[in-house]
Amino acid sequence: MEAVFERSKTLTRASTHYCPGCGHGVIHRLIAEVIDELGIREKTVIIAPVGCAVLLYNYFDLDAYEAAHGRAPAIATGCKRVHPEAIVFTYQGDGDLAAIGTAEIVHAATRGEKITAIFVNNAIYGMTGGQMAPTTLLGQKTTTTTAGRMQERAGYPIRVCEMLATLEGSAYIARVSVSSPRNVIQAKKAIKKAFEIQIKRLGFSLVEVLSQCPTNWHMTPAESIEWVDEKLASYFPLVEFKAPKEA
Amino acid sequence: MELSGWKGMGKIEISEEFCKGCALCVNFCPQKLIRIANHVSKKGFHPAEFCDARSKCSGCTLCALICPDVAITVYREKKAVGEKK
Amino acid sequence: MTEKRFMAGNEAIAEAAVQAGCRYYFGYPITPQNEIGEYLSWRLPEVDGTFLQAESEVAAIYMVFGAAGAGARAMTSSSSPGVSLMQEGISYIAAAELPCVLVNMMRGGPGLGGIHPSQSDYFQATKGGGHGDYHLLVLAPSTGQEATSLTMLAFDLADTYRNPVMILGDGNIGQMMEPIEFKPLARQAILPKKDWAITAEHGRPRRLIKTLYLDPAILEKRNLEIASKLREAVKNEVRFEPYLVDDAKIVIAAYGTVARIAKTAIKILREKGLKVGMLRPISLYPFPYQAFAKLAETVKHFLVVEMSMGQMVEDVKLGICGKSQVHFYSRVGGMVPSYEEIVTEVERIAKGAR
Numbered sequence: 067m068e069a070v071f072e073r074s075k076t077l078t079r080a081s082t083h084y085c086p087g088c089g090h091g092v093i094h095r096l097i098a099e100v101i102d103e104l105g106i107r108e109k110t111v112i113i114a115p116v117g118c119a120v121l122l123y124n125y126f127d128l129d130a131y132e133a134a135h136g137r138a139p140a141i142a143t144g145c146k147r148v149h150p151e152a153i154v155f156t157y158q159g160d161g162d163l164a165a166i167g168t169a170e171i172v173h174a175a176t177r178g179e180k181i182t183a184i185f186v187n188n189a190i191y192g193m194t195g196g197q198m199a200p201t202t203l204l205g206q207k208t209t210t211t212t213a214g215r216m217q218e219r220a221g222y223p224i225r226v227c228e229m230l231a232t233l234e235g236s237a238y239i240a241r242v243s244v245s246s247p248r249n250v251i252q253a254k255k256a257i258k259k260a261f262e263i264q265i266k267r268l269g270f271s272l273v274e275v276l277s278q279c280p281t282n283w284h285m286t287p288a289e290s291i292e293w294v295d296e297k298l299a300s301y302f303p304l305v306e307f308k309a310p311k312e313a
Numbered sequence: 314m315e316l317s318g319w320k321g322m323g324k325i326e327i328s329e330e331f332c333k334g335c336a337l338c339v340n341f342c343p344q345k346l347i348r349i350a351n352h353v354s355k356k357g358f359h360p361a362e363f364c365d366a367r368s369k370c371s372g373c374t375l376c377a378l379i380c381p382d383v384a385i386t387v388y389r390e391k392k393a394v395g396e397k398k
Numbered sequence: 399m400t401e402k403r404f405m406a407g408n409e410a411i412a413e414a415a416v417q418a419g420c421r422y423y424f425g426y427p428i429t430p431q432n433e434i435g436e437y438l439s440w441r442l443p444e445v446d447g448t449f450l451q452a453e454s455e456v457a458a459i460y461m462v463f464g465a466a467g468a469g470a471r472a473m474t475s476s477s478s479p480g481v482s483l484m485q486e487g488i489s490y491i492a493a494a495e496l497p498c499v500l501v502n503m504m505r506g507g508p509g510l511g512g513i514h515p516s517q518s519d520y521f522q523a524t525k526g527g528g529h530g531d532y533h534l535l536v537l538a539p540s541t542g543q544e545a546t547s548l549t550m551l552a553f554d555l556a557d558t559y560r561n562p563v564m565i566l567g568d569g570n571i572g573q574m575m576e577p578i579e580f581k582p583l584a585r586q587a588i589l590p591k592k593d594w595a596i597t598a599e600h601g602r603p604r605r606l607i608k609t610l611y612l613d614p615a616i617l618e619k620r621n622l623e624i625a626s627k628l629r630e631a632v633k634n635e636v637r638f639e640p641y642l643v644d645d646a647k648i649v650i651a652a653y654g655t656v657a658r659i660a661k662t663a664i665k666i667l668r669e670k671g672l673k674v675g676m677l678r679p680i681s682l683y684p685f686p687y688q689a690f691a692k693l694a695e696t697v698k699h700f701l702v703v704e705m706s707m708g709q710m711v712e713d714v715k716l717g718i719c720g721k722s723q724v725h726f727y728s729r730v731g732g733m734v735p736s737y738e739e740i741v742t743e744v745e746r747i748a749k750g751a752r
Binding site: 170 | 452454462463468469598599
């Protein structure tokens with residue numbers, strides 16, 4: 067028998083600190099596989115966020131920066147402008163990208179900065195213990211919306227892909243999930259496309275990945291992937307919003 | 314397809330070094346060949362374990378695709394020369 | 399290149415940066431330093447450099463972080479409120495031990511304040527500003543010409559010590575137009591290799607630019623390493639200008655624009671027969687404490703003149719350590735002291751001292 071599925075070279079052999087069932091592990095793996103397949107490991111730079119994935123550089127054998135909360139797209143810009151041949155990508159959660167980092171991601175996109183952003187949306191703040199995120203759904207209970215998010219107090223969840231797709235500088239904007247093997251395969255295709263678009267220097271690319279957070283959603287992993295499919299994906303549809311015409 | 318039934322098309326190895334017992338693989342295996350073990354691993358989890366007494370595993374990789382910890386290695390029979398794909 | 403060009407201080411700083419090899423500028427418009435970014439917006443493309451107007455000062459400082467981490471000579475400039483926005487990023491840059499040059503052309507504060515000159519960011523520049531234990535090397539030019547040489551020096555110091563270096567000026571220095579001569583630094587620095595930089599190179603282990611150390615034992619070690627590096631800077635990089643101090647009975651302590659005004663006051667006072675001199679700090683960090691301590695052995699009266707409510711005066715007092723009297727005169731809010739005011743103040747002290 068031959069091995070048809072193995073750990074990718076770009077992943078280190080460290081066991082991750084993520085909770086059982088957390089989507090981060092799958093997303094890390096897909097990115098690593100894409101980097102291996104494209105043969106770009108030594109010229110790829112990852113910018114780590116503040117959030118559960120703050121230590122992601124322990125899991126990727128890549129040059130890496132640690133960013134301040136929300137500022138990864140600005141750091142990526144600085145790096146990419148110095149080394150245009152490098153493949154530079156950010157990996158950010160919903161607080162990092164859609165709360166404190168809203169200005170940075172919008173402007174990186176509108177500048178058509180030739181970087182890629184992987185946006186992990188689990189509709190909650192994981193690392194800090196389960197507070198509301200900008201993408202938390204109405205009615206969703208979190209530690210700062212104990213009665214469920216109410217529009218009158220906390221406004222509406224924000225749809226990042228739809229927003230960024232309106233910008234000229236955005237070359238590729240897609241939303242995927244990792245809630246089933248089929249969705250995982252689609253997610254990997256989108257991530258690969260995003261990196262290929264950076265390689266072709268076509269502009270800014272972003273893949274939003276709906277992800278499960280069993281711990282802070284107070285669900286089992288199996289329940290949490292169902293919640294992604296039933297609730298999260300109905301507010302945040304899995305769509306390829308923008309892609310270059312030639313691709 | 315082999316007629317003997319004892320040599321299946323595929324098999325998986327689940328590494329207790331990485332498995333956190335999230336059971337998503339249990340959820341998705343189409344042949345229900347994975348279960349959560351009774352014992353506790355060195356990591357402190359009840360890991361998933363592969364049980365395929367009847368060699369039903371086809372090496373479909375659905376378990377490995379959903380596994381967040383890259384704990385699963387999947388093996389599949391190489392097709393013999395002359396056999397239709 | 400010994401020809402003289404008639405330029406604003408801001409423009410001179412910008413040109414000096416380019417001549418020092420800076421190829422990356424990230425900034426955001428704010429008065430009174432816009433000429434720096436505006437100049438670089440056309441000058442950097444001429445040398446295949448990058449000028450990028452960021453969406454905010456917050457974004458700008460992190461772009462500097464990214465470029466500096468990638469091994470480039472990078473800079474930003476701003477003025478007081480914008481520099482406040484940059485403090486977190488500056489702390490990160492210092493923690494990651496990245497070299498870069500920052501320019502603060504101070505304006506009246508606090509809050510949105512005013513656009514006229516001030517020196518009220520001295521504490522922010524020299525005592526920290528951002529969180530955590532670190533220091534910027536801070537250089538305070540007094541003229542446009544000095545701003546060019548200090549800017550060039552700043553890039554060398556930044557690379558030598560792997561630390562951010564700040565040029566602390568004010569709107570006066572930035573906007574006044576003077577004949578400027580660009581010449582390379584007298585001392586050619588031997589700079590360490592940037593073998594820590596992110597470079598997208600093949601065939602080497604991966605590199606990490608980080609500041610998070612969750613193990614307190616390791617974080618303590620990191621702090622001690624940075625402190626030890628700064629001690630070297632304190633030993634080697636003190637800069638000041640003594641002006642007519644040898645026979646002085648009263649010594650003025652001032653930096654930047656105020657020092658320049660004080661020189662005129664001293665000329666007038668000397669003509670009146672008063673023995674007045676000035677000790678002008680050029681490096682505000684490291685501060686020339688020893689120079690003040692030595693002078694205090696013979697000089698019994700110091701007059702600190704600042705455009706702040708009293709910031710550098712504390713460091714002067716620290717250096718003098720109670721050996722002599724320290725007087726203080728200030729104008730704030732963007733008001734600039736005139737040489738007549740300084741003359742009057744010195745005469746008042748001289749009268750009282752008799």
